[in-house]
Amino acid sequence: MTYCNHLDARLEAYLAGALGPAECEALEEHAAECARCAPILEERTRVSFELARELPPPASVRAGVVQGLGARRPARVTSLITRRIVPIAAAAAVLLFFGVARPRTKAAMLRDVALTNSHQLAVSRADPAFATLAQAQLELRAARDAAAPDARARVDQALIRMSEQEAELRRLIREFDQ
Amino acid sequence: MSARLLRAARMAVVVLLVAAPGLLEAQSVVQRGAAVPEGVALRLWIPAGSVEVRHWTRDSVDVKATLAPGSQLLGNVSGGAGKYSVESLSPTATDFPRADIVLTVPVGATLWVKSTTAAVSVVGGRGQLDVLTVTGSVSVRNATGVVTVESIEGDVTLDSISGLVRVRGGSGAVKVNNVTGRSVITLVRGSVEVNAGRAAESVVPPGRIETVSGSVTVRGRMGDEDQLTIVTHDGPVDVSLDPKSIPQVTAIDPPQPEAFNALVKALGAPNSSARLVIDSFKGTLNIRPIGGIR
Numbered sequence: 484m485t486y487c488n489h490l491d492a493r494l495e496a497y498l499a500g501a502l503g504p505a506e507c508e509a510l511e512e513h514a515a516e517c518a519r520c521a522p523i524l525e526e527r528t529r530v531s532f533e534l535a536r537e538l539p540p541p542a543s544v545r546a547g548v549v550q551g552l553g554a555r556r557p558a559r560v561t562s563l564i565t566r567r568i569v570p571i572a573a574a575a576a577v578l579l580f581f582g583v584a585r586p587r588t589k590a591a592m593l594r595d596v597a598l599t600n601s602h603q604l605a606v607s608r609a610d611p612a613f614a615t616l617a618q619a620q621l622e623l624r625a626a627r628d629a630a631a632p633d634a635r636a637r638v639d640q641a642l643i644r645m646s647e648q649e650a651e652l653r654r655l656i657r658e659f660d661q
Numbered sequence: 662m663s664a665r666l667l668r669a670a671r672m673a674v675v676v677l678l679v680a681a682p683g684l685l686e687a688q689s690v691v692q693r694g695a696a697v698p699e700g701v702a703l704r705l706w707i708p709a710g711s712v713e714v715r716h717w718t719r720d721s722v723d724v725k726a727t728l729a730p731g732s733q734l735l736g737n738v739s740g741g742a743g744k745y746s747v748e749s750l751s752p753t754a755t756d757f758p759r760a761d762i763v764l765t766v767p768v769g770a771t772l773w774v775k776s777t778t779a780a781v782s783v784v785g786g787r788g789q790l791d792v793l794t795v796t797g798s799v800s801v802r803n804a805t806g807v808v809t810v811e812s813i814e815g816d817v818t819l820d821s822i823s824g825l826v827r828v829r830g831g832s833g834a835v836k837v838n839n840v841t842g843r844s845v846i847t848l849v850r851g852s853v854e855v856n857a858g859r860a861a862e863s864v865v866p867p868g869r870i871e872t873v874s875g876s877v878t879v880r881g882r883m884g885d886e887d888q889l890t891i892v893t894h895d896g897p898v899d900v901s902l903d904p905k906s907i908p909q910v911t912a913i914d915p916p917q918p919e920a921f922n923a924l925v926k927a928l929g930a931p932n933s934s935a936r937l938v939i940d941s942f943k944g945t946l947n948i949r950p951i952g953g954i955r
Contacts (some may be wrong), residue, residue, distance in 0.1 A: 601708055601757070601777040601795065604777060604778075604795050604796070605777075605795045605813055608795055608796055608813050608814040608831070608832070609813050609814075609831050611831070611832055611850060612813070612831030612832050612849035612850055615849050615850050615873050615874050616849055616873060619873050619874070619894040619895070619942075622894075622942075622943075623894075623942065626942075634914070637913065637914065641894070641942060644871070644892070645873065645894075648847065648849055648873070651829055651847070652813070652831060652849070655793070655811055655813060655829070655830075655831075656813070658775070658793055658811075659775075659777065659795060
């Protein structure tokens with residue numbers, strides 16, 4: 484239980500990309516083996532990615548892509564790109580697609596772009612609240628499974644309220660989508 | 662002219678050329694005013710800095726903005742509605758546009774203020790007020806009417822308000838003092854503190870307080886016939902009540918029923934028609950008379 488408490492305390496830092504590699508590894512190893520922490524980490528990572536989907540890519544990235552598409556390269560360089568870099572990039576993309584990339588890296592990307600505009604700041608600052616809601620919902624669902632039928636109605640009501648709070652937070656975030 | 666003097670003059674020119682952009686970017690102050698009807702509806706969008714809203718009995722609006730370098734004040738008022746916004750001069754700017762604004766409006770104005778990190782302070786007024794913020798602190802006092810504050814992370818303080826108070830948010834702390842009327846507070850992580858006013862007749866506003874993990878603290882007298890509902894998931898609840906007005910206390914499936922029942926018993930028999938309902942999944946509950954157990 485000691486490490487579980489440690490995970491609770493370090494989860495936000497982990498998702499924000501603020502932990503060192505060793506700490507990340509220890510946390511992931513623990514979560515992989517702990518029945519309590521595994522679903523928490525999974526849920527939190529899912530929430531982070533759902534939020535990440537709402538984010539447009541930073542202007543600098545867009546500009547870089549547009550510039551890159553328009554640039555003309557010498558034949559030798561193009562050939563090098565085709566023969567060497569493209570296969571490596573494709574392999575990396577496949578690895579990323581199948582989830583080899585650590586959540587920390589993606590979370591760190593979230594953090595990097597979080598301060599570029601009001602909407603992104605809102606997304607970033609709402610993250611702890613979504614985490615709290617996710618954790619509470621997990622606890623309620625576990626309690627619901629073990630509860631007597633008449634007690635389930637109360638748990639269901641609480642779950643509905645939390646879903647409404649999530650929806651309210653998302654609406655609030657959208658208010659800052661300029 | 663000696664060679665030394667010439668060198669000094671050249672140096673001065675160089676220094677001026679280097680420093681000129683900085684001098685041009687110094688803070689600027691903009692002041693605008695307009696005649697408006699008393700019930701004017703105004704929207705203000707201020708990403709960073711601060712805004713202080715004051716009310717007066719004149720039929721006009723006055724806005725004074727101290728703008729940070731690279732920021733500008735846009736907008737105007739026309740007829741019964743207006744909009745001001747602080748925006749960047751450059752579309753490629755990466756910092757939030759910033760200003761310190763003093764906005765003075767008629768007492769009956771309807772206001773909508775949106776801030777990202779800017780602190781919002783409102784004094785007085787009897788029109789509808791809506792404030793929206795990400796991390797900015799919000800303070801409203803001496804107001805009458807419907808006050809709605811939505812904050813993702815900013816702290817909210819509401820003091821001496823008569824009417825309906827609504828607060829929704831994520832992680833900021835909410836403090837409500839001396840509200841006459843009704844309050845509905847819904848947070849996720851933020852703590853809630855509700856106090857009745859200091860006057861003898863002041864009561865804790867009826868309504869609903871809901872937070873998932875934040876603490877809830879309520880202190881004061883409950884009004885006859887009033888009902889207050891407190892809901893938390895694991896946030897602790899601490900209620901201190903005036904023994905002259907003990908409400909009927911109900912806890913829905915409290916985590917520690919024996920301990921809770923003992924607290925209710927120690928509080929004393931209800932002597933008013935007020936109702937206090939507490940629903941907490943696993944938060945600790947504490948309820949006691951102000952001044953300790955009799």
